[in-house]
Amino acid sequence: MMDDTGGREISATRTAYLSLRQMILTGALPAGQKLKIEDLRKMLVTGASPVREALSLLTSDMLVERIDQRGFRAAAASLENFEEILNLRCTLEDMALRKSIMRGTSDWEERLVLAHHRMKRAVDTPIFEDAHKAFHMTLLDNAASPMLERYCSQLYDLNIRYRYLAAGGENYQRREIAAEHEEILDATVRHDCDAASAALLSHYRLTGAYLSKRLGDL
Amino acid sequence: MMDDTGGREISATRTAYLSLRQMILTGALPAGQKLKIEDLRKMLVTGASPVREALSLLTSDMLVERIDQRGFRAAAASLENFEEILNLRCTLEDMALRKSIMRGTSDWEERLVLAHHRMKRAVDTPIFEDAHKAFHMTLLDNAASPMLERYCSQLYDLNIRYRYLAAGGENYQRREIAAEHEEILDATVRHDCDAASAALLSHYRLTGAYLSKRLGDL
DNA sequence: TTTCTCAAAAAAATCGATATTTATTGACAT
DNA sequence: ATGTCAATAAATATCGATTTTTTTGAGAAA
Incomplete structure (x- = not known):
């Protein structure tokens, strides 16, 4: 038609x-x-x-x-499942981020800065959500490892689901998170694998702990 | 009906x-x-x-x-894809095997010995294939991490596909492989994480290198 | 009551036909 | 020769109806 x-x-x-x-x-x-x-x-x-x-x-x-x-x-949801997702994310994103940084092209770094800028600028929640995922995925997409990226993207989405489950979509503490993002970005653009990875994993583990608490046991 | x-x-x-x-x-x-x-x-x-x-x-x-x-x-196949699969398998199976061993129950060890026995006994190719996968999956299934197991199983199958691609299903060198399996099993039952993981990864990397060579560039 | 059996109801799975979209072909103009 | 475009062919996607399977629940038997 x-x-x-x-x-x-x-x-x-x-x-x-x-x-x-x-x-x-x-x-x-x-x-x-x-x-x-x-x-x-x-x-x-x-x-x-x-x-x-x-x-x-x-x-x-x-x-x-x-x-x-x-x-x-x-799919069922449980605290164990949430923690499994968190752990897998940490392992896989650590690997992907390090590879991305090691292959570091300036093109990628520019895309990263741009993604970060767009995320900071986004005020509206659904737009921020998209920009936030875009930033995190950009961090990993220079690893030249499509399957790894796919797994990370999948796990990111599964994690989001637990955020909704814990908070009903309410805009959880965004200030601290901005600082964490800056830290990840800075370490990445100066090619400091260890610092970038540490910042990223701490970012995940912090919000993870926060969510775990709110999830109770489901 | x-x-x-x-x-x-x-x-x-x-x-x-x-x-x-x-x-x-x-x-x-x-x-x-x-x-x-x-x-x-x-x-x-x-x-x-x-x-x-x-x-x-x-x-x-x-x-x-x-x-x-x-x-x-x-799905398309390529040498890069094969190598990505190999790398992911090494990372994920290393993680799963260590967790399995750390949680090591005697029930699991018995299942493992049994799976190994059945694999050794299997002479017919398709039966051996099944037993081989069963053995490798049993190594990982005590990790209490269903998603991780799922990824590993998926990657195992993708790897098999490249074996057929490289060899047309022909029964590649099975003698050496038997020794490698013994080594993995032994290290596992004596709870030696490092040795077990090293044996497992070497097992994968060796057959991986062998396959890479035969795959040429597809 | 509890458990079992079986028929009715509900839901899933499947089929065969149709509509929609993409790919191909070949005449015609450039 | 080459490029465009409409007509045709092929393939995908979708629908509505039918078949099969699972679930439910009322009544019989323990």
Whole structure:
């Protein structure tokens, strides 16, 4: 039908994928909840096939669990899972950041400074969220290791989900975090692997501890 | 219809998933190849829906790439990709093995000895393959870190694919490998993290180097 | 009561057909 | 020869209906 409203036409599957993903990340679809095709189909005003396919794709992101012949459910959440994610992130991002820095091109450093600037400037929460992820991913994307980047991106998103779970999306302490970001950026642009990595991991472990406390035991 | 031939009925999607997975791992569906729904549907004698869903699921395993609105293709293969997999495996399995050993229960050690025994006994190639994977996964499954295990399992399979790519499934030097397995097992049961990890990584790096050579540049 | 069985209801899985999109082809103008 | 563009072909994506499987719950048996 192509009602060209200026933008690109995307598939029903992709639309469903993005909506469901957002709903799971923000908790609109709570952890562990049964995801009935028929309900989602009505909710998203689309067919069953795109919904099924979107759910299958969300399996990759570990946001949806699939049990043969008895459908899908939103991935479970637990304190143990959160801590596992935190640990994996620390290991993988440490590796990726060091590689990025070692390969350090000035092009990359410029992209990094830019990403940091955009993040600082972002006031609106959803825009800040995007900019924040962009900054963190830029830190890692010079490692020339696409699978590693994919894992890190995946784990980043899973972590976000716990932020929503703990805080309901409320804008947690942003001031301290700004200083931490500066520190990571500074160490990185002066090619100090150890300092940059230490700053990054401390950044994660601090917010991790803060979240753990608020999560109680779920 | 339920023609109960003694076994369990499984879904068409799962059947398709397992077949396609095997075909990609062994190279029956070559890396990078376009995967047309219609062809696969005929090949597997099933409907388009199970095929699409199976392909979507294979996306999780990084064995299939999906491009919105223009279908699926078998994941590309390259020397760089192989080496990335090798590096990630070394990092992740090192972490998992150390955790497993540190939590070392006697139950786990017994399972490990058993898995090793079964692997040694296996003569037939496909049975050996399964037993080999079972042994390596058992080494890691006491780490109480399901995501880490999942990543390792995924990477193991991706690695197998390169073995087929390099050797066409031919049974590469198995003698040396038996000794390496003994060494890993011994160090593990005597709770020597460093020795076990060193043996494991050397095992991977040795076969890795061997494969790299045979892969040329693809 | 508890447990079991079986039929009805609900949900998942699958199929076959259609609509939509992308890729290909070849005539025509440059 | 070469590039453009519309017509055609091919493939993907989606829908609506049907089949199969799982779940539920009422009544029978222990």
